[in-house]
Amino acid sequence: MGHSGKDRSVTKQAKVSRRTALQGLGAAGLAAAAQVAPGAVRYAQAQTSAPIKIGFQVHRTGIGAAYGRWYERTTNAAVKLINEAGGIGGRKIELIAEDDGTDPKRGAEVVEKFATQHKVDVVFGTLFSHVVIGSAPRAGELKMPYFVVSEGHHVASGKLNRYVFQPGITDVKSQVISMAPWIASNLGKKVTMIYPDFAFGHDHRNYFSEAIKKQGGEAIALIPIPPTERSFTRYFPKIPSSTEVLYHVMVGPAVLTFVKELGEHFGSKRPKIFGFIDSLEAVNLKSPGLDFLEGTYFWEGYPRYAQANQTDADKFYRSKVGVDDTGASLSDPKDIATYSHMFGCWETLYVIKQAIEASGYKSATLKDKTALIEATEAMKTFEEGKEHPQGKKIFNGKIHQSFGHQNISQVTGSKLKVVHRTSIEDGMYEAEGDYTKMSL
Amino acid sequence: MDFGPYLFLAFLEGTVTAAVLALTAVGLSLVFGVMRIVNVAHGEFFMLGAVFAWWCTSLISGYPALGFLAALIVAPLLVGAIAMVSERLILKRLNYNPEGTIVATIALLYIIQQLALIGYGPDARPVEAPITFRIVFPWFGYAGYKLVVVAAAAALLLATWFVLTRTRLGLLMRATQYDRETALAFAIPVDRVYAIVFAVGAMLAAVAAVLIVPIQQAHYLMGNDPLLLSFIVVIIGGLGSIKGTVVAAIVIGMSDGIISVFMTPTLAKIIATLLVAMVLVWRPQGLFGQTAR
Numbered sequence: 001m002g003h004s005g006k007d008r009s010v011t012k013q014a015k016v017s018r019r020t021a022l023q024g025l026g027a028a029g030l031a032a033a034a035q036v037a038p039g040a041v042r043y044a045q046a047q048t049s050a051p052i053k054i055g056f057q058v059h060r061t062g063i064g065a066a067y068g069r070w071y072e073r074t075t076n077a078a079v080k081l082i083n084e085a086g087g088i089g090g091r092k093i094e095l096i097a098e099d100d101g102t103d104p105k106r107g108a109e110v111v112e113k114f115a116t117q118h119k120v121d122v123v124f125g126t127l128f129s130h131v132v133i134g135s136a137p138r139a140g141e142l143k144m145p146y147f148v149v150s151e152g153h154h155v156a157s158g159k160l161n162r163y164v165f166q167p168g169i170t171d172v173k174s175q176v177i178s179m180a181p182w183i184a185s186n187l188g189k190k191v192t193m194i195y196p197d198f199a200f201g202h203d204h205r206n207y208f209s210e211a212i213k214k215q216g217g218e219a220i221a222l223i224p225i226p227p228t229e230r231s232f233t234r235y236f237p238k239i240p241s242s243t244e245v246l247y248h249v250m251v252g253p254a255v256l257t258f259v260k261e262l263g264e265h266f267g268s269k270r271p272k273i274f275g276f277i278d279s280l281e282a283v284n285l286k287s288p289g290l291d292f293l294e295g296t297y298f299w300e301g302y303p304r305y306a307q308a309n310q311t312d313a314d315k316f317y318r319s320k321v322g323v324d325d326t327g328a329s330l331s332d333p334k335d336i337a338t339y340s341h342m343f344g345c346w347e348t349l350y351v352i353k354q355a356i357e358a359s360g361y362k363s364a365t366l367k368d369k370t371a372l373i374e375a376t377e378a379m380k381t382f383e384e385g386k387e388h389p390q391g392k393k394i395f396n397g398k399i400h401q402s403f404g405h406q407n408i409s410q411v412t413g414s415k416l417k418v419v420h421r422t423s424i425e426d427g428m429y430e431a432e433g434d435y436t437k438m439s440l
Numbered sequence: 441m442d443f444g445p446y447l448f449l450a451f452l453e454g455t456v457t458a459a460v461l462a463l464t465a466v467g468l469s470l471v472f473g474v475m476r477i478v479n480v481a482h483g484e485f486f487m488l489g490a491v492f493a494w495w496c497t498s499l500i501s502g503y504p505a506l507g508f509l510a511a512l513i514v515a516p517l518l519v520g521a522i523a524m525v526s527e528r529l530i531l532k533r534l535n536y537n538p539e540g541t542i543v544a545t546i547a548l549l550y551i552i553q554q555l556a557l558i559g560y561g562p563d564a565r566p567v568e569a570p571i572t573f574r575i576v577f578p579w580f581g582y583a584g585y586k587l588v589v590v591a592a593a594a595a596l597l598l599a600t601w602f603v604l605t606r607t608r609l610g611l612l613m614r615a616t617q618y619d620r621e622t623a624l625a626f627a628i629p630v631d632r633v634y635a636i637v638f639a640v641g642a643m644l645a646a647v648a649a650v651l652i653v654p655i656q657q658a659h660y661l662m663g664n665d666p667l668l669l670s671f672i673v674v675i676i677g678g679l680g681s682i683k684g685t686v687v688a689a690i691v692i693g694m695s696d697g698i699i700s701v702f703m704t705p706t707l708a709k710i711i712a713t714l715l716v717a718m719v720l721v722w723r724p725q726g727l728f729g730q731t732a733r
Contacts, residue, residue: 253564
């Protein structure tokens, strides 16, 4: 058996003749030439009219796919608008999307591909925190400006590098700090936390436990769940009966199962429930089995349902991205948006535009990139409007992080109604690092 | 929660896991037992079952029970057909060579998974349960449908056992498993038996997936976990032994349920894998397996 196998492989190897080898070489050469040619021609054109290339690292597949789909729609809508208005400093945006499979290893490869093959000017759009953490070091080594839309605290922690920015969305630490006082004074002080067992969930665990303690409360039980989990009932007995508030934040393809099983477990005899809308992003609130959520509360980055005091900017943004007043796609009412996160793509693209224009960036040279990084770091505020429909942001250039308003909504008649909006100051904290002191 | 109810919930969860796992693993074990093929694509047949179930129920919208019943019949048939075609096109041509078929079924795994991604998309889609009721225990509530799954899986396992031991087809399968050469000498159409066994193995996985999909949602990556657990079960139970597979599924399912509730699900997986290592060291043929003749 083993012998005959060996013999066969030997004969096969011998069959590779000089002619086939030469043919193979020739084909490879041709392919290489074909790949180089279009890029070379374009490069020869006048540099100032060449498009700004933005590499879009997107979770088209893997556990982040629902987010990825909406990140892509939002991004395409914003790019179209910017291009219609004349582009960035007179140059059109050329968006190059690459799927990273919501996988940290592939994430780093995608960043590399953007830098070496597509030769983009900036990379943008990553969401899942483990992918950001996996990709950011490579972006730093390649000296590639890397704008993430992730929420995680890793950028603001000062532990990544000078090329990584998060100007379009508030980080988890800031979100939970601004939620804790409201939870402690309106819902209760003994909190049990359920969160995904990776960087993003650990941010929730670390910073919320700390924040609720400052309010005289306590996180009495911590229940981590692997993000690829598909069944959750077995975790629920760990919720102590003395729990006053159940704090949940879940991600991945099984979020609907998670919330449904929570309802099956508790029924009407439930503690007060405060969730991050992540547990229900891309999920219809009217799905069967979710009635028990009536009266519970959710953090929302950006209210999914158009509120009574809807701004003109929100009307404009909704219509351009293709989302109706209930947060569903205009073309398919079953397709629910990831409304609390995807605005970050829109706003980040406008920040990139502003930074490139302010820095006088021309091409991907170290000098221009340095100017771009420094111009981004010098930004202070982004005013509410069509470019920043979620609301005003204060940007801290030292930690490359934006701070904005957060919302608390109550489920009322299977819709989310905002009952509290925090001030930006509610979510401020002492900077833990300073990227501007790092070398470029 | 008190210890009693806690253990009770763990027991319930373990039973559900064990029931579905037994069904899936019996399919894998059957294919190995009769054909001597390690089917690495088994988990993808499971996934396809769930995806087809979603497709059936979305075609017949408005009547979740009717759509689900249709799925229970259509999905396994479709998956069985796909399995049979791939058996004819790939495994037969490899002459059922043990090494060759492993590589081929690995390739099949990726092909099916990527086709599902292209055709069905990357999202997890829910399938409504045919009946929804909540059993209220004094300490917690439990989805009644989960107990329906256990009953249905047990019935299907009994049916499989009946086919294998009491019908002519079962006899042919067992004869082929016992000694292929002699079966051929007795004019048993071994070639056709192989095609049928491969299809039936895939159909068992598919039907398990149809049962579980109202609990878990259909997703193109959902085949990975059942594949791993099925292999663990089949190795512990003894490759090719149906009885061993069912016993091992109950042991692994229960311990998974109970350990995950009291400790963590990751620890449950670690212990299951450790058990496999132990079995391989001290009883390589598995608990109920026979040593190779």
